[in-house]
Amino acid sequence: MSRLLRDHGRVQQHQIAAGVRDSFSAGLGIFPLGIALGLLILQAGLPWWLTPALSLAAFAGSLELLLVGMLAAVTPPAAVALTVLVVNFRHVFYAFSFPLHLVRHPVAKAYAVYAMIDEAYAVSASLPEHKRSAPRLLAMQLACEAYWVGGGLVGVALGSALPAPIEGLEFALCALFTVLTLDAFRSRQQIPSALLACTGVSVALLLTPGVALFTALLLFVGLLLGRHALMSRRPADA
Amino acid sequence: MPSTTYLITVLAIVFTVTFALRALPFALLGRLRGSALVQRLSVWMPVGILLILAVTALHGTMTKDPNGAWYALLAVAVTIGVHLALGRRTILSVGMGTAVYVVLLNAV
Numbered sequence: 001m002s003r004l005l006r007d008h009g010r011v012q013q014h015q016i017a018a019g020v021r022d023s024f025s026a027g028l029g030i031f032p033l034g035i036a037l038g039l040l041i042l043q044a045g046l047p048w049w050l051t052p053a054l055s056l057a058a059f060a061g062s063l064e065l066l067l068v069g070m071l072a073a074v075t076p077p078a079a080v081a082l083t084v085l086v087v088n089f090r091h092v093f094y095a096f097s098f099p100l101h102l103v104r105h106p107v108a109k110a111y112a113v114y115a116m117i118d119e120a121y122a123v124s125a126s127l128p129e130h131k132r133s134a135p136r137l138l139a140m141q142l143a144c145e146a147y148w149v150g151g152g153l154v155g156v157a158l159g160s161a162l163p164a165p166i167e168g169l170e171f172a173l174c175a176l177f178t179v180l181t182l183d184a185f186r187s188r189q190q191i192p193s194a195l196l197a198c199t200g201v202s203v204a205l206l207l208t209p210g211v212a213l214f215t216a217l218l219l220f221v222g223l224l225l226g227r228h229a230l231m232s233r234r235p236a237d238a
Numbered sequence: 239m240p241s242t243t244y245l246i247t248v249l250a251i252v253f254t255v256t257f258a259l260r261a262l263p264f265a266l267l268g269r270l271r272g273s274a275l276v277q278r279l280s281v282w283m284p285v286g287i288l289l290i291l292a293v294t295a296l297h298g299t300m301t302k303d304p305n306g307a308w309y310a311l312l313a314v315a316v317t318i319g320v321h322l323a324l325g326r327r328t329i330l331s332v333g334m335g336t337a338v339y340v341v342l343l344n345a346v
Contacts, residue, residue: 025328057253082254095263097280151309168343175317177292184285197286237328
């Protein structure tokens with residue numbers, strides 16, 4: 001894939017470099033989580049190759065950490081499928097604003113969809129339209145996957161050799177999403193959406209703390225549909 | 239230990255469901271492109287989704303380690319402060335915030 005991208009010339013090389021730079025801050029959170037996954041899989045008594053295999057098959061951090069326990073307990077495949085469906089359902093909502101239209105090549109397009117993780121969505125969503133491009137997006141996604149699989153392999157290699165890995169590095173994801181929210185929130189036109197999202201996430205944390213992300217996104221989309229209905233009735237405000 | 243056949247079956251299922259969830263909406267949206275609703279949602283959604291991701295990630299960190307709940311809030315404040323004060327350099331802001339959290343959690 002990287003050779004395919006390079007053929008397009010020097011401008012693309014700058015875009016690839018920019019994409020890799022975009023990925024660094026996400027990598028700060030992804031890499032330690034990968035290590036945690038590798039350690040967890042060995043601790044659960046599962047074979048080491050499951051770490052890269054799971055990372056490539058699912059490529060969804062929170063889900064994979066959840067699956068380790070289910071796999072170790074030999075949970076029926078149907079129950080696993082249902083869990084994956086519920087936990088990853090949020091990705092359905094990303095399609096509305098993920099810049100897939102930039103990617104033309106069918107193989108690259110399929111990869112961009114496959115690698116549409118939370119971090120990749122978040123990083124691309126915070127970029128202004130004119131700075132986006134297919135090579136930049138794909139380079140960022142490939143780098144994120146390399147951090148995730150690489151972190152997992154490091155975790156496996158460390159195994160039980162490391163007595164107590166440094167705690168708290170996963171906070172980087174928290175910090176990353178905070179920073180990207182600040183970058184996306186740059187004009188007063190964003191205030192209504194931010195307030196509706198606040199409402200959604202507050203209700204979700206109160207009512208369903210276990211699946212707060214899922215509920216919050218569902219409520220947020222519902223509120224936006226209501227906003228759309230209101231604006232369609234009063235087109236002067238639009 | 240679970241059998242290799244079981245593990246491979248589950249891997250195939252996990253891949254299929256994950257990819258389908260990411261791909262199907264794009265297939266459906268192709269037909270809706272140009273509709274006022276889809277255009278509005280594509281403008282409205284990013285900031286809200288990012289905010290929801292930030293809040294739920296923070297909530298997850300705070301509940302996973304209740305001792306560190308205040309450290310997490312402090313580290314988020316540091317992240318925001320560094321980001322706004324030092325020219326919105328993402329890696330610097332994320333690095334400083336994370337360093338504050340890791341140091342407080344492990345040293346205090």
